[in-house]
Amino acid sequence: MVSMPFRRQLFRMGVGAVFGGAAARGALAASRSPDPAIDEVARLAFVNTHTGESLDVVYRESGRYLTDAIAQIDRVLRDHRSGEVFPIDRALLDQLDRLGALLGAGARAFHVISGYRSPATNAMLHARSNGVATRSLHMSGRAIDIRMPGVPLATLHRAALSLQAGGVGYYPRSDFVHVDTGRPRSWGARA
Numbered sequence: 001m002v003s004m005p006f007r008r009q010l011f012r013m014g015v016g017a018v019f020g021g022a023a024a025r026g027a028l029a030a031s032r033s034p035d036p037a038i039d040e041v042a043r044l045a046f047v048n049t050h051t052g053e054s055l056d057v058v059y060r061e062s063g064r065y066l067t068d069a070i071a072q073i074d075r076v077l078r079d080h081r082s083g084e085v086f087p088i089d090r091a092l093l094d095q096l097d098r099l100g101a102l103l104g105a106g107a108r109a110f111h112v113i114s115g116y117r118s119p120a121t122n123a124m125l126h127a128r129s130n131g132v133a134t135r136s137l138h139m140s141g142r143a144i145d146i147r148m149p150g151v152p153l154a155t156l157h158r159a160a161l162s163l164q165a166g167g168v169g170y171y172p173r174s175d176f177v178h179v180d181t182g183r184p185r186s187w188g189a190r191a
Contacts, residue, residue: 045109077115143180
């Protein structure tokens with residue numbers, strides 16, 4: 001793909017209004033507090049890079065979360081080291097749904113490096129790297145580390161930032177973007 005400014009990419013994907021004056025304020029406000037009833041169907045696709053599992057599932061219809069679909073998502077995003085399954089924050093799922101829509105991802109899957117992490121796994125990773133927070137939101141199902149093949153990592157990063165919906169970390173050396181439902185903040189290398 002020919003490299004072009006991010007705004008032009010978004011415009012070509014049909015979301016150029018996000019950057020236009022008053023429309024931007026309304027679009028960003030809408031992206032921060034979506035009304036699930038507006039979206040008749042919300043779908044997410046994942047590939048767990050550690051287990052090889054994949055899932056493409058409708059998780060919300062007419063504003064109602066689908067219990068079986070949520071359970072499938074929780075399973076795919078489990079701690080792959082311990083096998084522990086934990087409920088993933090539905091606000092995180094909605095954030096990923098909006099991110100995919102912003103990127104024009106269609107049926108493209110988020111490749112997941114890390115979803116839920118048990119406290120034991122997080123402690124082990126923290127002991128190995130100062131890049132792992134001791135009170136990581138991964139331990140409460142509120143964070144995910146992702147990439148999307150076919151979408152440049154810098155584009156994914158900028159799109160996640162534009163949501164202004166939580167924390168966004170950029171890790172180009174490790175080839176992933178961290179997204180969470182904590183307070184809006186960002187860190188890592190600049191895209």
